[in-house]
Amino acid sequence: MSNKTELVRASLAKRYAREKRFRFWGLASIVLSLAFLAILLTTIFMQGLPAFTQTYMKLEVDLSAEALGVDANAPQDKLRAASYETVVMNALTTRFPGVTERKQKIALKKLVSSSAAYDLQAMVMADPKLIGTKQTVWVMADDDIDTYFKGNIDRNQPEADRRIKDFQLTWLDDLEAKGEVERRFNVTFFTSGDSREPEQAGILSALMGSFYTMLVTLLLSFPIGVAAAIYLEEFAPKNNPFVDFIEVNINNLAAVPSIVFGLLGLAVFIQFFGVPRSTALVGGLVLTLMTLPTIIIASRAALKAVPPSIRQAAYGMGASRVQTVFHHTLPLAMPGILTGTIIGMAQALGETAPLLMIGMVAFIVDIPQGITDPAAILPVQIYLWSDSPERAFTEKTSAAIIVLLFFLVIMNLLAVLLRKRFERRW
Amino acid sequence: MNTSIILLLLLVLAAFSYFFGRKRALAVSNGNRGVNKLHSLPGYYGNLVVVWCLLPSLIALMLWSFFSPTFISQNVISSLPAEIQNADPTKVNLFMNRVESMAKAGAIDPTTDPAQQEAARRYMELQANSNLIKAVLVFAIAGLGMFWAFRKIAPNYRARNQVEKVIVGIMIFCASIAIVTTLGIILSVLFESLRFFQTIPLTEFLFGTHWSPQTAIRTDQVGGSGSFGAIPLFAGTLLISVIALAIAVPVGLMSAIYLSEYASKRVRAWVKPGLEILAGIPTVVYGFFAALTVAPFIRTIGESIGLTVASESALAAGLVMGVMIIPFMSSLSDDVINAVPQAMRDGSYGMGATRSETIKQVILPAALPGIVGAFLLAASRAIGETMIVVMAAGLSANLTANPLEAVTTVTVQIVTLLTGDQEFDSPKTLAAFALGLTLFVLTLILNIFALRIVRKYREQYE
Amino acid sequence: MNTVALTNDTMPLPTAKDVSAASSKDQPLDIQTIVEELKQASQPVGVPFLDDPKFYTRDVDVFYNQAKQAIFGVDLDIGKNEVIAMIGPSGCGKSTFLRCLNRMNDTIDGCKVTGQLLLDGEDIYGKDQDPVLLRARVGMVFQKPNPFPKSIYDNVAYGPRIHGLTTNRSELDDIVEDSLKKAGLFNEVKDRLQSPGTGLSGGQQQRLCIARAIAVSPEVILMDEPTSALDPIATATIEELIDELRQSFTICIVTHSMQQAARISQRTAYFHLGYLVEVNKTNTVFTNPQHRLTENYITGRFG
Structure with a gap:
């Protein structure tokens, strides 16, 4: 006996060392995953947060009739076509006199965003009496200037490697010293559609596109998914080959790569049924097919969790099967079903690959007005921007990701709350 | 009358169906001293009328909307001048695409080929007719369905069982979408793949070690066939x-x-x-x-x-x-x-x-x-x-x-x-x-x- | 509960040695009073203490998650090479107490054990006590047969292997054969030692688990209702086996079946609502119970 005790005791140190090592690897795995998550989120936030502000530049514009080429009494279409760009250019040359070299002139013009002229246009058209007056306006700076002021261009680099040259730096230092540049909240980012100019690009069209796409997806997948789940859980005969086949299909569809659904959408919805390309409608249809398995599986689990005694009580009162389901089982399972639906929708909101197949990669400036207008969606917008070379678009991409993550967090919180609020232990 | 208006009117009709169906159920039961003589709750009779009003008419609407464009184009093509009809199928397709886009825009571009203008006019005319027939047909079916169901309302008619059968039917349909989706995936990728394998042999695809899909856009372009x-x-x-x-x-x-x-x-x-x-x-x-x-x-x-x-x-x-x-x-x-x-x-x-x-x-x-x-x-x-x-x-x-x-x-x-x-x-x-x-x-x-x-x-x- | 008094006359009246047992014979059994009485008693009725015991336990309290106390001040000695049966209604703490003896309760989150528990004079819950070593000395057999999803051979060899008891294969073969023989299973499985242990019948699986436990030659074997998942024939085999094992091991068995306790044990401990009520020679407990709770239990008035 004691011989055995000694043997066991002798091996103990080694065994506990092994135990510790194993435990360490487990902990290390978790730390690794969470560290990656932290790095990913920090990087995105560090890159993206500056995009919520935008550099504005103060301009003294002379809205003289001769520079504009119209007077205050001109009709609307003349007003619209007036040469506001000249006014902007004049304002810049007055601010920085003595610029003669062609290259520098171009650079001077590119200090401010091309939207400056449109801002003036809107201002004058709203109040033609401004013609002939001098005004102080704040206009958006060009994306390179914006990038510089956000500290993303290193002025100690050799000049040839920089997008901002030395002569521009002297201008910018002068502007900064006199307080003629300012960082403001970037409203444009939330109120405009995509643009080739980074400083004018916004996510509104993508947001609306995502909204309409999600609307179509929700309206289709929720009723269909719940109906299918009810049938499979409450009505379907057991050990019926047809029902088994449906189940195999659902489980398998849940694991089919998303891009294959894109191929389906392209070949069936667009080519065969002639649904218009690039629209929220076709995107919603594809995402519906993708989301259905998630909703069906979650709804079935929720229905299964309702104890049979409830059903038996209803049957005992003489309720029909359909009445039992709609009066008792379904309302009790609803929180679980809604949770599953929200999670499915969150997945759909972040989905990109299948939508690339059905033409949702088009460059969309206009804000879609309905489900049959061409639309981009948020993840696709992220994909498109991430492909653009400008430094300013990297920032926008991260900002768009932050917005996307914001919506996903909201949806998941909603799901968690719902689960907590209605959690029921039978 | 376009599809969304038809749908809207059908919904209004459905609301009426429910109301009258329910009322009639109450009316027929009154002679027998009250509701408890009815087999089902009065609402079920209303729902039954709704089902008969909507289900057949919606199916008709769907079928008509799906088949009428093909039918119209066939009709327009057959009315085209012979030389266009006998041309290469891709040309006919291109021609018809232009015709259809003109017809859809509702404006005939006077600068185009007169034959095309003529075809577009014919297309628009046929489409107008088709829409009219569609509306008449759908509402006729809806009305007939309503009437049929209305006639069937009687105290011992098992409305609930009928309505529930329809509900379960709809559920089965929804559950079957999973199968349809799988089938859709298989068919869509399979058909196009088969066409691909007609030009590129399967063995080359599976065992070839060189991938460069850039095919020549014009025939005279260098760069081979990919x-x-x-x-x-x-x-x-x-x-x-x-x-x-x-x-x-x-x-x-x-x-x-x-x-x-x-x-x-x-x-x-x-x-x-x-x-x-x-x-x-x-x-x-x-x-x-x-x-x-x-x-x-x-x-x-x-x-x-x-x-x-x-x-x-x-x-x-x-x-x-x-x-x-x-x-x-x-x-x-x-x-x-x-x-x-x-x-x-x-x-x-x-x-x-x-x-x-x-x-x-x-x-x-x-x-x-x-x-x-x-x-x-x-x-x-x-x-x-x-x-x-x-x-x-x-x-x-x-x-x-x-x-x-x-x-x-x-x-x-x-x-x-x-x-x-x-x-x-x-x-x-x-x-x-x-x-x-x-x-x-x-x-x-x-x-x-x-x-x-x-x-x-x-x-x-x- | 009121029917207790009515059926009383069919039972042989016990000789009233104990006050609480005698005085309250005719009172209805009400939980409040029972708990009060049990709280008052300083030690169990009967003979809880022995000279030179294997296990020595005093004032053992067990808590689950602080709020819920499962065992209240249990005092009990368990002798060497005896079979002690622990009986009582479900949820009375007998399994919890059993699991204190080899610290199996450690594996349950939030479970706390206080009081004094000694094995051969060593503190079971002491700082320098190693649970791994302890469990090598105090083996356990569970309610449901739980062979590992391995071959019969590997199941039995599991303990010796993890504890490093042997260094060569033939020694291990000997241990496996010996253990299976002791568990009375060897003849049934000697031709299929490499087939999975889960393929055996329920009774065979339980004997495999016993073989697995004795392969590390423990000093004590704890058995937690080892036959409750088995049919009567398999139960009889296991009971015979326990009787043989008594020669070399101390055995503590929790059982639901009073007949089983009567058949195989030398001493019996009766638990109720987390209290140890009565401990005595098995014979005495069943023929002449001294506490009215024990009597009511063994006469089948509640269970």
Whole structure:
């Protein structure tokens, strides 16, 4: 006996060392995953947060009739076509006199965003009496200037490697010293559609596109998914080959790569049924097919969790099967079903690959007005921007990701709350 | 009258149907002293009328809307001048596309060919007629249905049973959509793939080692007919998936083990949501991170120790994909490990085994089938993952096993071949469907195999 | 509960040695009073203490999650090479007490044990006590047969392997054969030692678990309702086996079946609501119970 005790005791140190090592690897795995998550989120936030502000530049514009080429009494279409760009250019040359070299002139013009002229246009058209007056306006700076002021261009680099040259730096230092540049909240980012100019690009069209796409997806997948789940859980005969086949299909569809659904959408919805390309409608249809398995599986689990005694009580009162389901089982399972639906929708909101197949990669400036207008969606917008070379678009991409993550967090919180609020232990 | 107005009117009609059906049910029962003589609640009679009003008319509407465009174009084509009709089918198609777009816009462009103008006019006329007939037909059917159901209302008529039958029918239809979807996937990729394999032999596709799908746009262009040997794509997919799984499987499995066997409740309550966040991040975000942060990082490190690293290396894509799959692997393994009965652990602890001995020698062997299933599902996920590789892996179809070089994958090529404006039946786009078919078949086999293993495993301990 | 008094006359009246037992014979059994009485008693009725015991336990309290106390001040000695049966209604704490003896309760989150528990004079819950070593000395057999999903051979060899008891294969073979023989299973399985242990019948599986437990030659074997999942024939085999094992091991068995306790044990301990009520020679407990709770239990008035 004691011989055995000694043997066991002798091996103990080694065994506990092994135990510790194993435990360490487990902990290390978790730390690794969470560290990656932290790095990913920090990087995105560090890159993206500056995009919520935008550099504005103060301009003294002379809205003289001769520079504009119209007077205050001109009709609307003349007003619209007036040469506001000249006014902007004049304002810049007055601010920085003595610029003669062609290259520098171009650079001077590119200090401010091309939207400056449109801002003036809107201002004058709203109040033609401004013609002939001098005004102080704040206009958006060009994306390179914006990038510089956000500290993303290193002025100690050799000049040839920089997008901002030395002569521009002297201008910018002068502007900064006199307080003629300012960082403001970037409203444009939330109120405009995509643009080739980074400083004018916004996510509104993508947001609306995502909204309409999600609307179509929700309206289709929720009723269909719940109906299918009810049938499979409450009505379907057991050990019926047809029902088994449906189940195999659902489980398998849940694991089919998303891009294959894109191929389906392209070949069936667009080519065969002639649904218009690039629209929220076709995107919603594809995402519906993708989301259905998630909703069906979650709804079935929720229905299964309702104890049979409830059903038996209803049957005992003489309720029909359909009445039992709609009066008792379904309302009790609803929180679980809604949770599953929200999670499915969150997945759909972040989905990109299948939508690339059905033409949702088009460059969309206009804000879609309905489900049959061409639309981009948020993840696709992220994909498109991430492909653009400008430094300013990297920032926008991260900002768009932050917005996307914001919506996903909201949806998941909603799901968690719902689960907590209605959690029921039978 | 367009479809949305018809739908709106049908809904109004349905509301009326319900109201009158219910009223009639009450009326017929009144003679027999009240509602309790009715077989079903009055509302069911209302619903029955609604069903008879909507169901047939909606089906008619759908059929008409689906077939009438084909019918109209056929009619217009047959009325065209003979020389156009006998021309090459693609020309006829082009001609008809113009006609249809003019008709849809509702304005006939006077600068076009007179034959086209004539055809567009005819098209518009036929369409107007068709819409009129559609409206009349749909409302006639709706009215007939209503009338029929209305006539049937009687105290002993089993309205509830009828309505419930329809409800269950609709549910069966909804459940069958899963089958229809699978069928749709198979048919869509299969048909286009078959067309692809008519031009490119299957053996060349499966065993060719050169992939360059750029076909000549004009016949006189140099650049040949493109080659479609998919081996480099398969190799690239395999390489990236192997890297991803090499990270995701051990890390995911160890995380699951730690969470289910070691972690205290408090730790679990914090770490599990953390992993769920990792799972909830959209793949496009991972792709962006891989391309913009991880790839340059790997490149810098590689170059600092004297290695040449491509700017879009397989390693970067695989690494990030691995992280993406970690939560998937860990939650599947967690389920599997928790399914091992507590009695097994007790038995082992009762013998004096330490935790790690119990895990390694009892729990993991017991959970092995489930873990294999989880592994297969993770592999299927890695193979089918698209956005990360599209953004971080690049397009060059290199046949290499070096993770520091750039490779391309099946999914990347599908995306590249199908985005941008393409003719639908050029070999280039068809190749995408052939790749899609390969991908679908491969993942289908993995999924079915994995799901079967996991289910068998669950049943064992239930 | 009111029917207790009515059926009283069919039972042989016990000789009233104990005050609480005698005085309250005709009172209805009400939980409040029972608990009060049990709280008052300083030690169990009967003969709880022995000279030179294997286990020495005093004032053992067990808590689950602080709020819920499962065992209240148990005092009990368990002798060497005896079979002690622990009986009582479900949820009375007998299994919990059993699991304290080899610290199996450690594996349950939030379980706390206080009081004095000694094995051969060593503190079971002491700082320098190693649970791994302890469990190698105090083996356990569970309610449901739980062979590992391994071969019969590997099941039995599991303990010796993890504890490093043997260094060569033939020694291990000997241990496995010997253990299976002691568990009375060897003849049934000697031709299929490499087939999975889960393929055996329920009774065989339980004997495999016993073989597994004795393969590390423990000093004590704890058995937690080892036959409750088995049919009567398998139960009889296991009972015979326990009787043989008594020669070399101390055995503590929790059982639901009073007949089983009467058949195989030398001493019996009766638990009720987390209190140890009465301990005595098995014969005495069943023929002449001294506490009215014990009497009511063994006469089948509640269970």
